[in-house]
């Protein structure tokens with residue numbers, strides 16, 4: 598069977614061998630395996646061995662869905678929300694298999710707040726989220742559809758896919774980001790954090806503590822390291838966050854010892870400013886990961 602449902606989520610299996618696993622909790626993708634040049638299936642995402650997969654805490658790794666705020670809330674509608682919003686720590690519902698052929702396997706999950714008392718108690722707005730995950734031979738596509746179900750109010754939100762790519766942090770490089778403005782969240786003072794910098798590097802690395810928010814990024818990125826690489830494509834996610842905590846990672850309770858050495862977070866999102874979605878309209882943010890052998 599190309600899709601298998603388990604107690605905790607859904608496993609997609611492509612006829613050529615690749616697999617991916619999605620938890621109902623947060624619609625978090627926790628595994629994506631694609632064969633390497635020798636034909637061996639290799640895990641492409643990083644999940645901390647200390648991550649909670651039981652729904653008690655957002656998953657430390659994989660691809661958590663960030664909505665409707667990125668980081669600590671700043672919008673008045675978000676004042677009761679935790680860091681990165683609620684989408685990553687709510688139970689999503691499996692809706693349907695939307696594609697199942699030799700090109701790929703795709704499923705749709707939904708987060709609908711109308712029957713969710715927790716969301717209603719912390720978030721006043723009307724919306725519906727639909728997440729379509731498509732596994733093809735060398736690709737994993739994740740489409741986040743945001744629907745404003747209100748007939749009168751504009752929905753203002755941020756959204757991001759917090760992708761933990763399994764890669765050696767001392768050797769991984771990201772391009773092309775040269776010339777872009779970015780916010781450096783590692784700066785000590787609020788003033789310095791609020792002052793955009795210009796990226797001068799041809800290839801960005803994470804050899805030091807990195808937490809950068811690139812604005813109006815090009816939407817197609819090369820992530821490379823010795824003997825490996827991924828292409829990340831983004832649609833309507835105009836910004837890109839690059840994060841690796843280095844030694845600071847030791848302070849993260851659910852991060853395994855030295856876990857920061859084994860990943861880079863490359864996070865396409867709309868996080869500088871807010872998407873302003875008119876009543877009854879839909880918005881789509883898409884990420885496509887492609888293995889480069």
Ligand SMILES: O=P(O)(O)OC[C@H]1O[C@H](O)[C@H](O)[C@@H](O)[C@@H]1O
Pocket residue numbers: 655668680681782808809838839840862864
């Ligand atoms: O610990 P979390 O809430 O999952 O956030 C993990 C990280 O997410 C993003 O990459 C932010 O830019 C970082 O500032 C933050 O530390």
